[in-house]
Amino acid sequence: MNAVSSALGQGSYSTLPPTLTDKLAGLLRWPLVAAAIAAALYLVFVVYTTGQAAWAAGLLVLFTAGFYVYLSRGGFAWRYLFPGVAGVLVFIAFPLVYTAQIGFTNYSSTHLLSESRVRDYLLEQHDAIEDQVLAYSLHADGAEFRLVLQPEAGAAPRWVSPPLALRKAVGALRVDLAAADAEHLPLTAPLQAALPLTELIRHRDTLSRLVLVLPDKTELHYLGLREFGPVKPQWTANADGSLTRTADGTVFKPNRDSGFFESQGGETLQPGFKAFIGVGNYARMLFDAEFRGPFLSIFSWTVVFSALTVACATAIGMLFAVLLNWEGMRFRTTYRTLLFLPYAVPGFISILVFKGLFNQNFGEINAILNALFGIKPAWFADPLLAKTMLLIVNVWLGYPYIMILCSGLLKAIPADLYEASALAGASPATNFLKITAPLIIKPLAPLLVSAFAFNFNNFVLIALLTDGRPDFLSTKLPAGQTDILVSYTYRIAFRDSGSDFGLAAAISTLIFFLVAALSLVNLRLSAKAQN
Structure with a gap:
């Protein structure tokens, strides 16, 4: 009788063998966790590369807390509370804090960017050197293309590019040019007729990313559907954060009260930048x-x-x-x-x-x-x-x-x-x-x-x-x-x-x-x- 009771007792505590679903879940668990962690880290990295370090840090803390709660035994008690707490923080607390923070700034349609981005935007402005602008034409060379530059319409070609894979080009691309009559760069075949304007428009995005380099190291930039040429910057940066206008040497310093780069004469530059103004809006x-x-x-x-x-x-x-x-x-x-x-x-x-x-x-x-x-x-x-x-x-x-x-x-x-x-x-x-x-x-x-x-x-x-x-x-x-x-x-x-x-x-x-x-x-x- 005791033996039977012992056997029944042991049978009542026995575990069932794992099913196929259980085995698959066990095999896929850690690969899926690794993929989720990789996706979270990639999202944090993308946010950080946009210049939003604080937001990236907040996302990192949120993801870290989530993985700790659901993957560790120490956070077991929080598994049912975490979604609600995270929702309150993301959808209630964060908008409130962010809105209150904006209230201490001059953020508006004329002050959308940060000071560093406004400075970068101004430094990117340039003027073409008109007397060195070259007209160009685009020619098919098999599956690729060649650019031919000439000083004015109807003149003999002066510079030619190597074959370019415009359809596959990604990002900025530097291209060394050579003289069209140079013996070391013979054309493998006579150039075909110049492509029409519709083809230039089709390849405009790629052409705008090209930087053509002449043998004397002069860089030519895309100036429009028909021209390349050297450019000179409109502004130069100074060590104190100010900008100097190259045309007349006027210095513009950032005024963090008004949110504009201003000269001593009162001239302001557009666009303005977002600046902290304290209780200025409330005082208003x-x-x-x-x-x-x-x-x-x-x-x-x-x-x-x-x-x-x-x-x-x-x-x-x-x-x-x-x-x-x-x-x-x-x-x-x-x-x-x-x-x-x-x-x-x-x-x-x-x-x-x-x-x-x-x-x-x-x-x-x-x-x-x-x-x-x-x-x-x-x-x-x-x-x-x-x-x-x-x-x-x-x-x-x-x-x-x-x-x-x-x-x-x-x-x-x-x-x-x-x-x-x-x-x-x-x-x-x-x-x-x-x-x-x-x-x-x-x-x-x-x-x-x-x-x-x-x-x-x-x-x-x-x-x-x-x-x-x-x-x-x-x-x-x-x-x-x-x-x-x-x-x-x-x-x-x-x-x-x-x-x-x-x-x-x-x-x-x-x-x-x-x-x-x-x-x-x-x-x-x-x-x-x-x-």
Whole structure:
């Protein structure tokens, strides 16, 4: 009996032999890991070669952590947490830090490149030496080609290249030329007729990479579809980082406050370069009078717009919820369905419909007002009317959400409270003020804060309905009287203001801290609501 039990016990702990799939997985595991590591290192190397050393270091750290977590026993506990942590770092933390960093620079459409790249770009500029420019023609020589250079059209050829494999050429290529009549370079066959312009265009990319070297070591560069010639640089680099213009000897030094290479006479060179300006963008919001006025107006309107939207939508939504909670009302389901429709229709469709309804000349709203009162309000031209229109549309889109929330909260209120109130002879208004509102507003408060934060960044409504217009007059940067901060930031970054990414990033950082503060308030209200 003991022997049988021992055999059964040993059998219960025996392992099954590995299957073919297990064997293949074991064989392919380390080759696949090696390939993944090689691909990751190659990606890091590619990023590093583009001059982005910090990004390459970040990728290296991220890949190293990933391979450690999934290949070592020490990181086993992090295998399920790592994707989430990596996602937060890559898609949330990194964009926030990068945006905040841009806010301390003058990054814009005129300051896109780094200082070193701008210097390299200027040093690459050159002028052709006109009196030494040579015309060229391209001739087929079997599967290859030859270049023949001559001083002017119709003159006898002076220089000829060896056979060139233009179709296979990669990168820059130096070619030594020889005199066409030189005995040491006889042509293997008479040159065929010069190829037409279409063939020159076909081989233009390869021809532009050729550097033709004459016997006296003069280098000829591609100058166009018909010419090669020597060039002289427009700029020379100095040891202190400045540049000297070869034409007149003027020295241009990098001004890291303005982001341009500038001479002592005030002349600036394009393009500008990206430079660190500290809190310059934030100081501009506070101390630049021409910018501060529209900015403070837009900031104030953003707060008022969000607050009034939440207040009005809450009042209307709560009123409808209370009315629909009355059991004696007939067709309650029909009314509830009709009142819910604005929330069921996609928001952008409703906004575009309202844009047509509010049209001054052809809209139905003005048609009704004209028939009743003989007026046609300029909804899109008058700032006050435009703001009123925005509030009407936004409340229309927002009240169903509040109505649904309040309807659910009303179901949680004990009916005994209303029965006791009825015995005391209280009116419906007293019931609402003393019972309904206090019991609803506490759990509703966190959701109202979230609605306020949402409307604080309600870009879609502004962009589709008014596009921020009408604009302020005589402002340094274009700004609309119906713009909110997020739409104003969009205009600064991508529309009307020269793509001032640094200033837009500074405003975006400010918006982030404001919304983060609202989120903290929301969390505290939620905690109080649970207590």
